[in-house]
Amino acid sequence: MPSVARTVPVTPPQHAGEVPAISLRGVRKEFPGGVVAVHDLDLDIAEGEFVTLLGPSGSGKTTVLRLIAGFEQPTAGTVLLRDRDVTTAPPFDRDVHTVFQDYALFPHLSVLRNVEYPLRIAKVPRTERRERALAALATVRLEGLADRSTTALSGGQRQRVALARALVNRPAVLLLDEPLGALDLKLREQMQIELKEIQRSSGITFVFVTHDQDEALTLADRTVVFSEGRVEQAGSPQEVYERPASAFVAGFVGTSNVLAGETAGTVLGREGSWSIRPEKITVTAVDREAAAGWSSTVGVVEELVYTGATTRCVVALEAGGVLSALLLNGSGDGAPPLGRGQTVRLSWQPEHEIPLM
Amino acid sequence: MPSVARTVPVTPPQHAGEVPAISLRGVRKEFPGGVVAVHDLDLDIAEGEFVTLLGPSGSGKTTVLRLIAGFEQPTAGTVLLRDRDVTTAPPFDRDVHTVFQDYALFPHLSVLRNVEYPLRIAKVPRTERRERALAALATVRLEGLADRSTTALSGGQRQRVALARALVNRPAVLLLDEPLGALDLKLREQMQIELKEIQRSSGITFVFVTHDQDEALTLADRTVVFSEGRVEQAGSPQEVYERPASAFVAGFVGTSNVLAGETAGTVLGREGSWSIRPEKITVTAVDREAAAGWSSTVGVVEELVYTGATTRCVVALEAGGVLSALLLNGSGDGAPPLGRGQTVRLSWQPEHEIPLM
Amino acid sequence: MTRRLQAVLHRRPGLRLTGLLTPALVWLGLFYIAPLALLLATAFFRTNSFTGRIVYDFSTDNVVDVLTTPEYLLTAGRTVGVAVGVTLLCALLALPLATYMALVAGPRSRPVLLALVLTPLWASYLVKVYAWRVLLVPEGGLLGAASPGYGWTAVVLTLTYLWLPYMVLPVYAGISSMRGSFLEATADLGARPWTSFRTVVLPMLAPAIAAGSVFTFSLSLGDYITVQLVGGTHQMLGNLVYSTFSVDLPFAAAVAVLPLLVMAAYLLTIRRTGALSRL
Amino acid sequence: MILSTTARWLLRTAAIAVLTFIYAPLLLVLLNSFSTSATFAWPPPGLTLRWWQVAATNDGVRAALVTSVEVALLATAIAVVLGTLASMALTRYEFFGREGVSLLILLPIAMPGIVTGIALNTLFTQALGGLTFLTLVVGHATFCIVIVVNNVSARLRRMSGTVEEASMDLGATPWTTWRLVTFPALRGALLAGGLLAFALSFDEIIVTTFTAGPGLQTLPLWIFQNLFRPNQSPVVNVAAAVLVVISVLPVYLANRLSGDSAGAVTK
Amino acid sequence: ACGGSDDTAPVLDDSPPEATAYAGPVGQGEGALSVLAWPGYAEDGSTDPAVDWVTPFEQATGCQVTVRAFATSAEAVQLFSTGEYDVVSASGDASLRLVYGDRVQPVNTDLVPNYADILPDLKNKPWNTVAGKSYGIPHGRGANLLLYNLATHPTPPTSWADMWEPGSSAAGKISPYNDAIYIADAAVYLMAKRPELGITNPYALDQTQFDAAIALLRQQKPMVAEYWGDVVKQGQGLASGTLSEAQGWQLTANLANTDATTVGTTKPIEGATGWSDTWMIKKDTPHINCAYQWLNHIVSPEANAQVAEYFGEAPANTKSCALTKNPDHCTQYHAQETGFWDNVYYWTTPIEQCIDGRRDVECIGYDEWVRAWTELQNS
């Protein structure tokens, strides 16, 4: 990783020219004690965009959300919401709602009264309030639980109540801080689909924090990868995954096969660090030639990890080092069954050799 | 799901004839309140096997572990460890150790003293105790943290300490109750590899509870799928994934595409419920004929979910219903780029049509 | 409060914090620290004990007197001994009771037991001591020949009785908060119940016991009424302070320094166990 | 710790023994309130309801009871206000000297009552012009603060701060947040803490002795004086018996409302 | 650490602080009066509706009375020093301290009509009169008797010896008074036992005499079951036999004997200490009229009789004996039996200037008594 500060100015590609929903300009956040959680961040998020913030623990994702929501104030820089400077505005003066990781439901209020809460604050009359809250509960398919106590809900249900509460008075921006972190895998996948659907139909700008790369890629229009308080890369999921801007991004997003040093010299014929995505690698019998123009190398199958839909094939290269290939357990299309200890040829198109720094 | 009780007797295929490490014979567990957590379970686990118990929340996985460990006593049936009847033996008289979901490290003891604990109980002399504990810490690569307080560890480190503690006096059987549940994805994948490695090198029988199907398939020699206190299916990961014994297994393990009723009639030409795994389905241009002997149908691409290595293609069939296909984002091998709204042909080999029930 | 003002307050967490802390700090400064300081200062004056008037001359006589008179030091030593005895006895009684409540009793009887432990706190302190005085009547009393009579044993017993709930509650909370898996883990790793208790439960309860002991220790240290009723001819530091207080305040203040020091030392000692954050 | 049947049986026996130890003297008090002997003679020479009648018409005990309730209510009110504010600061903010502040709040109860008592007495009589009803309230409030702080802090710690942030995030000002979210969530803890503070103040004798103004008689003071007086000790027994019986209610309430035993840990 | 020349209040000086008595007349009450009294001296019916001589006073004068009771003379001095109280019933070991501490004012006995009926025996005594000025109105008196359990004493004891001499049959079951003033009881015994010490007044002890008394007390301590401070407690002990002999009050015996006669009393041949209480008025009280009215009321024949009976003492008012409910009350308490009181030494605060008139030695002052007593208790 580079040791000099690097600022990647990030503008949403599609919406250039429009007023961005959120603008962070040179935002820096230093906590007492000297931790710099966010380094001079410039980030524009367009109206209606679904942006995911991806990064390891402690990389500053939550801090960015809290700066947008107004729970923290930047040490330097400005925060704009639809061009209005809200840098020092308190949370209750920003048209931004948050879905907290622990949901932060009010334990003394029923599901319905939780969802009504923002309307009650906004002094919406009682009957309208009730109607709108029920409608919001309907969008998250929880109409039936309106009178339940929030403590008697499952994780997924709580998550949906939190969402309904944050959506009910249609904020300009919705911030979600790892909302699915506490859910189990099945539920999580289901909620991802629902979230995406809700965002699409409501048109609200979503800023979604996660440290799960699958989630980040699946949901986003645009993904911003953080590391140590800096933006490492921002772009569409494809851009970030297929063209990682740094070894860090290559490693953090997806499984990276890195060829470096001597191995790279032997295999690729050129020095430096290179990453090849496992799914880009084709495994064939060692005696079959690689297609024309493809790179290839030979190795021994060390491990076959079966995960149902796919199998990960870990190969120890003759040239040293290890490469993984991801194989779809598709319909048997004539490929020879692989076994541990077998010598195989790995081949890939040179365009998938991604230079790392 | 069947409404009559169904008992699947499960014997490990490879080790038949040997004395099983664990034998549950007609084990039934009824809690005070009338909840039957386990229904007449027969299960043999061979020496040195890595068995994963997979199932939704509340399906009785933990209860089975607790019956083996001795924290609960069965309402009926017997529990044998290497042919010794331990049905009513207390936990401290069983050569079985558990890695608890919350790790249950003793907060008042250092890392080293935690790991030494079972040796201390077994009255191993001080110097030997220390040596063996350090060796166990070395296998989980935590030698450096021996004198740390357990409260000053990260989740992954705590998990490894718990593992070292359970392994240090080499029990015959190790029980693990969702040990990776609290870890984040990256760490989880890394720990899975380590666990598998440790099990392989130590030769200890592992019984591993999870509700994450990827984990269950990746790690196991054999997977046992639970539902509502009963074994739905038991077998190698491939068996369970590729030949699910019931709609429940098909749905719970992997993403299932279920064709049922009229749609099944139209598409497959036969009635009933059928499941096809997404990765078995090939997507081609609508005008290209399917390969000889393959089933095929036509539909419109409704959604393309990009997750880096793979893309999930959700297709609304002309015949009604929806099928997902899983596509590897491999090297462009000539397949046409897909777009939403495009009409495509889906095809698969009939052998991958799995009858449900 | 106006929205504007609240916005300003929101921007200035320091101001909010000051607002929250000031009332309690001012109160305690005025009504706790100031009187203690005044008391300590008083120890360096002296009284014309005939007229009962304080003479404002700086003098270390009282403090030196207290620290060098063997009788007073002996009393201090005995008082600490009583406080330690009471604390140990409370812990000894609280452990099985709390263990029973937390681990054996059913979820229904648990709150009942808790109420049973708490209820005596509402019975008048004096009446309870008096009841013990009656119980402990030497010879021919309720306990007959088994009665230890009035003396140190009686004092420790009665004080233990009075402060026991203060020990049971934190210990009970401590055991309850030990999630089941800690206790199961020990058994799983081969420890029999008693070994479990010795190697895991007791060390893990140390902070809870320490938290309870702050009460049993300090309440015993400052008591002067119980010893009057069941202590026979014995006296504790509290009596020394009480009996000299009205005659010679500076001297009483000097004596009061002793329990103050003991308690300060005690708090510092147990602070390391983390007990203070549990109080 | 997996308990064997023997261990369970031993624990049960020990628990019964300890509970007997706790209740035997209270039963004695109850019994004595019916004894015909005026001096706690044992065994009671006979049983009578006379003391209960005497107690019912005793103005002194009633006046003392009223004073005690007044003092305890006022002290509790002050402690609740100061304690709640301090708890918010202690649980919701990180600041230099936080541990010192907790210790300061703890001190009045951790220091022997006689020290606190004569210290306050010295302050009031030497520097502030004498003892009154208010000085007694002040004395009690000072050591009650920690009770409230304990209960409220325990609740605040369990209630994550995000709930309050969520409220502000949804447009509520801090004051509205307090009114609609924090306070309702704290209500149980406040009541439980308040009840315990009330109980502590209600039965306090040592600090009371040193801070009560002239002519002021709280119930413990009344008991203290009458326990040592002819013909009055049986009436004292009646008062104590009544208190024990009545106390079941607040104890039950405190348990119910605090929702966790830890909150009730420190009376 | 006793009296230096820098004391604000004169201690060695003969004369108390300059003060003059209220000249009168006693007029309309100020409406309020704060009373500091021994328990039982100022009953307002709150303990027992039948026992009430405060309410009639309130009705008659319009002075609303608040009462605070104290347990020991030390407490009385301390409480009265706060300045919160208008009048106090001070025993002899408290009265002089109040006078020299400049807390009370001389009383103009002419303004208290009932003063005329007070026993002459109690007037103008060292504990209520200083430099010829009367500082209060005598209220009643009692002797500190030898109490004994009848079962263990087939023949009544006649001497304090069993409470003082080692190896006595009562060892382990004796109960002396728990106050520094009890040193005087040792002195009373020494007066008879060791005449060579030359003690003539148990409250005027020089160093040698004082040391002898303390030594005697130390010798007594191992035999002590409890130092008493509570009559109920003590009576119970005597009745049950837990205590065999005790120094105490007639009241205690009366209490213990309510069910059956189990406790005997006697004034041993060596004599005894005793107490005579005095109602005193706070210096500069804003309620001077109510205070004088109270003094007159509380020593009136009726009130004085009620107090004497309720508390258990000999009334000071000579006319009270005719008014007690129990016609034998005054006989029982030797109220007017002059000879009885000859060798009763009323509590007096010891001061450094020997109050027996000796001028060649310094006596031990009260603060030294307290220190010595405290050390004795803690040894």
Ligand SMILES: Nc1ncnc2c1ncn2[C@@H]1O[C@H](COP(=O)(O)OP(=O)(O)OP(=O)(O)O)[C@@H](O)[C@H]1O
């Ligand atoms: N209130 C605070 N005071 C001091 N440091 C803080 C504070 N909040 C966050 N930090 C620090 O700022 C850095 C960024 O924290 P942040 O919570 O934004 O990370 P994150 O990316 O959300 O991590 P995670 O995935 O673990 O939630 C971390 O080093 C953290 O320790």
Ligand SMILES: Nc1ncnc2c1ncn2[C@@H]1O[C@H](COP(=O)(O)OP(=O)(O)OP(=O)(O)O)[C@@H](O)[C@H]1O
């Ligand atoms: N101690 C108990 N008392 C009563 N019922 C219980 C008890 N323990 C478990 N159960 C019930 O038994 C059933 C099986 O529980 P178990 O904990 O074994 O499920 P699980 O498969 O481990 O679920 P999870 O994935 O949520 O851990 C559940 O219905 C549960 O409510």
Ligand SMILES: [Mg+2]
């Ligand atoms: Mg975060």
Ligand SMILES: [Mg+2]
């Ligand atoms: Mg489980």
